[in-house]
Amino acid sequence: MRNAKALAFSLVALAFLFAGCVSGPQQQATGNCGDKSKKTGPVKIGFLMDTLKEERWQRDKEAVEQHSKEVGANLDVQVANGSDDVQIKQADNMLTQGVDVLIVAPHNGVVAAQIVESAHKQCVPVVSYDRLIMRSEPDLYVSHQVERIGEMQGQYALDHAPKGNYILIGGSKTDNNALILRKGQMNVLQPAVDRGDIKVVSDQYAKEWLASEALRITEDAMTKTNNNIQAVVASNDGTAGGAIQALGPLASKVIVTGQDAALDAVQRIVEGRQSMTIYKPIKPLANAAVDAAMKLARGQKVETADKINNEKIDVPAILLQPMIVDKNNVMDTVIKDGYHKMEDVYKNVPKDQWPKQQ
Ligand code: GAL
Numbered sequence: 001m002r003n004a005k006a007l008a009f010s011l012v013a014l015a016f017l018f019a020g021c022v023s024g025p026q027q028q029a030t031g032n033c034g035d036k037s038k039k040t041g042p043v044k045i046g047f048l049m050d051t052l053k054e055e056r057w058q059r060d061k062e063a064v065e066q067h068s069k070e071v072g073a074n075l076d077v078q079v080a081n082g083s084d085d086v087q088i089k090q091a092d093n094m095l096t097q098g099v100d101v102l103i104v105a106p107h108n109g110v111v112a113a114q115i116v117e118s119a120h121k122q123c124v125p126v127v128s129y130d131r132l133i134m135r136s137e138p139d140l141y142v143s144h145q146v147e148r149i150g151e152m153q154g155q156y157a158l159d160h161a162p163k164g165n166y167i168l169i170g171g172s173k174t175d176n177n178a179l180i181l182r183k184g185q186m187n188v189l190q191p192a193v194d195r196g197d198i199k200v201v202s203d204q205y206a207k208e209w210l211a212s213e214a215l216r217i218t219e220d221a222m223t224k225t226n227n228n229i230q231a232v233v234a235s236n237d238g239t240a241g242g243a244i245q246a247l248g249p250l251a252s253k254v255i256v257t258g259q260d261a262a263l264d265a266v267q268r269i270v271e272g273r274q275s276m277t278i279y280k281p282i283k284p285l286a287n288a289a290v291d292a293a294m295k296l297a298r299g300q301k302v303e304t305a306d307k308i309n310n311e312k313i314d315v316p317a318i319l320l321q322p323m324i325v326d327k328n329n330v331m332d333t334v335i336k337d338g339y340h341k342m343e344d345v346y347k348n349v350p351k352d353q354w355p356k357q358q
Pocket of ligand 1: 051054056130131175177178209236244259260
């Protein structure tokens with residue numbers, strides 16, 4: 001009896017294990033789509049981008065273009081310039097033209113779910129790029145450790161401004177990254193709020209990640225507190241720039257965080273007007289996305305170490321490591337990596353104050 005029970009249990013467990021092996025989202029696109037692994041000709045990749053507004057997205061475009069060339073893929077890039085309708089039309093066009101795989105940096109993570117559905121109807125796999133596509137079954141998510149980035153921003157602010165008034169400036173609410181960043185920031189800041197060490201005097205999101213929104217949010221908080229601000233936890237460099245403009249001469253006394261290691265932000269860092277940024281090397285991200293897209297298009301499995309829930313499934317994920325950059329390690333990070341040139345970063349600093357190059 002005990003043996004029979006044990007056998008039944010093992011069979012059930014095996015069945016679950018087997019189901020787990022075959023029903024992952026990576027099989028979704030290709031599951032009922034015949035044998036894709038026989039595809040041998042050149043792969044056609046469609047890259048749907050939201051924006052080229054921030055410097056980083058221009059780098060993403062270039063890096064995806066370059067690596068697609070290296071692996072012999074045909075690439076079509078379309079930029080929606082912040083419009084969901086445009087992005088969906090661009091996706092439909094690409095599908096009509098017969099792309100083998102889509103890489104999508106969604107404008108709105110929830111709205112973009114329909115891109116995944118249309119693509120899967122045509123057996124086209126989808127890689128969610130940098131930003132997570134929600135409530136759907138994308139085959140893969142390739143990004144950085146976004147929650148960790150939020151924690152790094154929060155921790156940096158807290159280490160350098162352990163007490164006082166804080167402004168929190170999130171990014172676009174339609175971008176899941178903006179929400180995860182805030183979660184990461186609060187993982188670190190909430191205990192300090194609860195202890196009464198810091199007070200959040202403004203907690204808002206900047207529409208479309210606009211610097212002008214961050215400027216307005218910062219100005220309002222300055223008026224409200226009579227210029228008594230110790231830290232601005234800005235979620236990216238664009239919004240940091242807006243906050244710094246509002247702070248004016250105060251910027252050198254207030255801790256301001258950022259993200260993206262944009263040239264103007266790194267310049268502000270060496271000039272003492274922005275405290276830090278987060279460096280996310282773009283080439284490894286673009287390469288990982290293109291390599292994965294090639295595999296998915298050919299019906300091969302992509303190995304992933306991570307997963308992230310998108311309110312429908314646990315999406316298999318490749319999440320790269322971010323790095324903190326401040327005035328102490330600019331040379332050893334973005335400059336050493338060739339992400340920026342020293343002469344560009346120190347352009348506005350008198351030459352006798354430039355660090356010695358080893
Ligand atoms: C986010 C991205 C950031 C930043 C921002 C503005 O999704 O992770 O790096 O660029 O968009 O477009």
